[in-house]
Amino acid sequence: MPKKVVSGNYAAAYAAKHARVExxxxxxxxxxxxxxxxxxxxxxxxxxxxxxxxxxxxxSAMAACIGASAAGARAFTATSAQGLALMHxxxxxxxxxxxxxxxVDVNRAMAPPWSVWDxxxxxxxxxxxxxxxxxxxxxxxxxxxxxxxxxxAEHRKVNLPVMxxxxxxxxxxxxxxxxxxxxxxxxxxxxxREPLYTLTDFDNPIAVGALATPAxxxxxxxxIEKAMEEARKVIKEVGKEFGERFGRDYSQMIELYKxxxxxxxxxxxxxxxxTVKEAVDLLRKEGYKVGAAKVRWFRxxxxxxxxxxxxxxDGIAVLDRNFSFGQEGILFNEAKGVLYNTDAKPIMKxxxxxxxxxxxxxxxxxxxxxxxxxxxxxxxxxxxxxxxxLKR
Amino acid sequence: MIEIRFHGRGGQxxxxxxxxxxxxxxxxxxxxxAFPFFGVERRGAPVTAFxxxxxxxxxxxxxxxxxxxxxxxxPSLLETVxxxxxxxxxxxxxxxxxxxxxxVLAKLKKKPAKLALVDATTIALEVLGLPIxxxxxxxxxxxxxxxxxxxxxxxAIKETFSGELGEKNARAAREAFEKTAVYEL
Numbered sequence: 016m017p018k019k020v021v022s023g024n025y026a027a028a029y030a031a032k033h034a035r036v037e038x039x040x041x042x043x044x045x046x047x048x049x050x051x052x053x054x055x056x057x058x059x060x061x062x063x064x065x066x067x068x069x070x071x072x073x074x075s076a077m078a079a080c081i082g083a084s085a086a087g088a089r090a091f092t093a094t095s096a097q098g099l100a101l102m103h104x105x106x107x108x109x110x111x112x113x114x115x116x117x118x119v120d121v122n123r124a125m126a127p128p129w130s131v132w133d134x135x136x137x138x139x140x141x142x143x144x145x146x147x148x149x150x151x152x153x154x155x156x157x158x159x160x161x162x163x164x165x166x167x168a169e170h171r172k173v174n175l176p177v178m179x180x181x182x183x184x185x186x187x188x189x190x191x192x193x194x195x196x197x198x199x200x201x202x203x204x205x206x207x208r209e210p211l212y213t214l215t216d217f218d219n220p221i222a223v224g225a226l227a228t229p230a231x232x233x234x235x236x237x238x239i240e241k242a243m244e245e246a247r248k249v250i251k252e253v254g255k256e257f258g259e260r261f262g263r264d265y266s267q268m269i270e271l272y273k274x275x276x277x278x279x280x281x282x283x284x285x286x287x288x289x290t291v292k293e294a295v296d297l298l299r300k301e302g303y304k305v306g307a308a309k310v311r312w313f314r315x316x317x318x319x320x321x322x323x324x325x326x327x328x329d330g331i332a333v334l335d336r337n338f339s340f341g342q343e344g345i346l347f348n349e350a351k352g353v354l355y356n357t358d359a360k361p362i363m364k365x366x367x368x369x370x371x372x373x374x375x376x377x378x379x380x381x382x383x384x385x386x387x388x389x390x391x392x393x394x395x396x397x398x399x400x401x402x403x404x405l406k407r
Numbered sequence: 408m409i410e411i412r413f414h415g416r417g418g419q420x421x422x423x424x425x426x427x428x429x430x431x432x433x434x435x436x437x438x439x440x441a442f443p444f445f446g447v448e449r450r451g452a453p454v455t456a457f458x459x460x461x462x463x464x465x466x467x468x469x470x471x472x473x474x475x476x477x478x479x480x481x482p483s484l485l486e487t488v489x490x491x492x493x494x495x496x497x498x499x500x501x502x503x504x505x506x507x508x509x510x511v512l513a514k515l516k517k518k519p520a521k522l523a524l525v526d527a528t529t530i531a532l533e534v535l536g537l538p539i540x541x542x543x544x545x546x547x548x549x550x551x552x553x554x555x556x557x558x559x560x561x562x563a564i565k566e567t568f569s570g571e572l573g574e575k576n577a578r579a580a581r582e583a584f585e586k587t588a589v590y591e592l
Contacts (some may be wrong), residue, residue, distance in 0.1 A: 020426070020433045020441075153466075185468050189442035190426050192433060289466040376469045 018194045023186030026154040026193045027093065027119045027179070028053035030161035032063045033201045034117075037088040040068035040079030044098040045131045046183045047121045051093055073098035077105035077116075084114035085223050087213035089165060092116070095183065096123035096137045103141065109176045110145025110239065112223050115168030115208070116176040117161060118146075122285065122336075123183045124371040132372020133183040135285065135337035139313070139345045145239050147177040147246060148313040150284035154191040156311075157181045159263055162205060166253045169208050172245040182286040183372065196261050204260055243315040250312060268317035269324065273299065274306030279330035279361075279387050282308040284346060287336060287368070287375050294380035303384050310346060318353045325350075325359035330391045332383055336369040343400050362390055365400045373404050408461040409554055410471045414490050415480035418450040420541030423567065424480065425456035427545060430563035431555040432460045440465045453488055460554060476552055477519075479503060480527070480540045491517035501547050501587075503527035503540050508590050518592060523551030525587040534579040542576035546583030557584045 021029065027050045031039065041051040057063035066088075068079045073094050080090040094102060099120050109116050124134035138148060149164065151157040157179060164177035181187055196204075212221050227235055251266050258264030272292050274280050281291045288309040298305050308324055308331075310317065325331065335344025342348060347365035354360065366383055369375040383403065390396055411428065415421030422443045429441035437460050444455040457471045473493045482504040484490060491500060500519040502511055505526045512518065525547040527540040534543070542564050549557040560580050565573035 018433075020430050020439060153468075182468075184442070189440060189468075190429055191440050191465070192438060286468045289468045293467045374470050376472075377467065 017197070018192050020190050021154065021193050022049065022188055022190050023151070023154045023157045023181045024049040024121070024188070025053050026158040027161055027181070028057070029193070029195060030158045031091045032057050032065075033195065033198060034091070034162055034165050034205055035089065035202070035207070036065055036091040038066045038068065038080065038083035038090045039092060040070050040076045040083070040090070041092045041094070042070055042073045042076050042098060044073070044095045046123060046187045047093045047095040047098070047119070049187070050119060050121075073101045074105055077102045077109060080116045080118075081105060081109050081112065081114055084109070084116050085112060085214045087208065087210045087215055089208045090116045091118070093119040093121070095121040096125055099137050099141060100125065103144070106141055106144035106146055106176075108224070111235070113174040113239075113242070114176060115165065115174055117164040117168060117179065118176065119157070119161065119179045119181065121181055121183050121187045130371045131183060133185050133286070133336065134370050134372065135180070135335070135345075138178060138180045139337050141178070142314065142345070145175060146314065147175060147243075149177065149179050149311055150313060151179060151181045151186065152286055152288050152309060154186055154189070154193050155263070157186060158193050158195065159257065159261070159265065162201060163253050163257055163265060165208075166205050167246060167249050170245075170249045170253075171211060173242050173249050174211070175239070175242050175246065180285065185286045194261075200260065204257070247315050247317070250315075265311070267320065268310075268312040269320040270309040270311055271324065272307040272309070274308060274324060274328070276304055277306035277328055278304040279332060279391060280306045280308045280324065280328055281332050281334055281380065281383070282310065282346070282350065283334035283336070284310045284313060285336065287334060290375060290377060291334070291380055294377045294384075297377060298381065298384050303388065305384055313346070316349055316353065321350060321353050322357050322359055325354050325357070325361050328361050330362040330364070330387055332387045333363060333365050334368050335365060336375075338367055338370065347400075362394070362396060364390060364396055366403045367400065368403050379403065408459055408465065409476065410474045411458040411460070411476040411478060412471055412474040413456040413458075413478045413480065414484050414488055415454055415456070415541070416484070417452045417454050419480050420539050421454050421480055422456040424478070424541035424545055425458045427542070427560070427563045427567050428458045428548060428555065429460070430566060431545070431559040434559045434562055435555060437462065438464050444470065453484060474498065476501070476548070476554075478544055478548060480544050482506065485511065485514040489516050491515050491519065494519060496520070499523065499552055501525075501544065501551050503544055503547075505529070508588075520592060521551065522590045522592060523547055523587050524590075525583050527583055530579055530582050530586065534582060535575055543579040543583040546580035546585075547587040549580075550584045550587040551589050557581060
């Protein structure tokens with residue numbers, strides 16, 4: 016299979032091209048811009064037949080994707096941080112209209128103060144918009160994620176949009192090896208979209224974005240939740256099929272690494288989990304029985320997988336590169352909530368790490384392991400939330 | 408795993424050098440990773456870029472703090488930047504300079520195990536007509552370290568720049584490879 020050394024952003028652009036997207040509408044923002052520049056280059060070189068819609072804002076970018084998707088096209092866009100925030104209203108429109116749009120969000124810290132570096136709060140702040148969310152650990156997962164996203168989103172039982180999320184610079188501008196299957200194999204995996212309804216099917220006209228009175232709105236919401244529940248199954252099926260076809264299995268919504276005999280595990284999302292796996296290998300040589308649990312899909316949330324993991328470990332160190340002010344790290348908050356009504360009660364501690372691109376290293380993970388081991392031995396938390404890097 | 412840090416100035420192509428070195432190692436079947444210091448670069452300001460090369464997949468996603476090899480694209484950086492910061496024992500330093508071994512060593516805070524010098528600016532001016540040293544310095548990297556063959560560097564350069572530009576840059580790398588002086592210390 017052809018392999019290329021590409022940045023995370025180029026991996027996303029290649030995946031959009033290989034998924035044969037038909038419409039791209041986007042607005043530039045650091046560190047996303049090189050995704051849409053690369054797509055524009057594909058179009059200019061005649062390598063891809065894509066309608067590119069230049070727009071004046073991210074709000075319009077998503078609006079154009081919504082129009083294209085409602086007309087039956089496979090639509091794609093990309094953004095970051097403030098751009099994603101500006102799209103917020105339209106994100107609801109996309110999911111509410113049940114449109115399988117795929118977007119790459121390059122995680123970037125929200126301003127002020129200005130920052131262009133990695134932070135998950137931008138995407139997690141869109142948690143309740145009805146979009147599925149997949150967090151990529153490396154450039155390969157960015158590429159694979161985009162291809163799988165269309166298949167999941169367009170599944171007849173799902174029809175919801177997907178956000179593929181990659182880290183600013185740590186993935187977006189880092190060159191790494193990406194295995195890209197031949198186009199004909201991708202076409203077999205991802206055939207053209209077959210929409211259930213389109214605005215352009217004039218023999219069967221539909222209304223999109225109509226009014227729903229209190230007599231109906233409630234059921235519309237329920238149906239989105241049922242689609243999210245279906246999506247859990249579809250994600251696993253598609254992830255399994257992807258593995259069978261291309262050798263990289265994504266059937267698990269939480270990827271487990273050396274957790275079988277682990278006393279405690281590090282749990283987190285995205286690129287920082289690559290460094291965590293490296294640290295787990297080193298810590299095991301130093302006598303720690305540790306593992307890693309990488310949450311790939313944050314929406315729909317992998318409740319069952321988390322329970323299965325949690326009932327077999329003494330502790331979970333949740334690493335959040337994000338924060339919900341007035342509460343705690345967002346993954347930590349979700350994970351605790353899932354386990355409350357179960358018999359799985361590991362000690363859980365929240366480490367706030369890497370906000371705004373602060374480097375999170377193997378030595379940091381070693382220090383956290385030491386702290387977790389002490390907590391588990393004492394059977395008691397020292398504190399529930401730790402701002403790990405804080406300058407003292 | 409071999410970790411390489413490039414020091415340059417914005418516009419000299421340190422980031423491209425890191426990427427081309429990764430591409431060259433990839434051609435030889437290695438696993439690679441290349442990335443800029445995650446900053447907001449400006450033309451003329453000191454910049455750093457990094458390459459990791461390994462025989463197995465590279466999972467680590469942090470910056471490089473203890474490089475095995477340091478490559479300096481701009482001689483003036485020796486005056487202002489501690490280019491040997493964190494350099495591992497047995498480390499290699501490669502400098503674009505017209506100065507002598509002793510003059511360069513006097514500027515380094517830490518003595519490397521091996522020092523390689525090449526006047527990459529003159530080579531770049533002669534071959535490319537521009538003082539952009541990123542491709543010529545890679546010839547010196549191939550010579551001084553042996554982590555990649557010069558032929559792989561040439562191929563990677565031609566993949567990065569098409570046509571005559573690629574040919575010229577490959578020639579700059581080859582010339583630097585031949586003119587690099589390597590000192591075991």
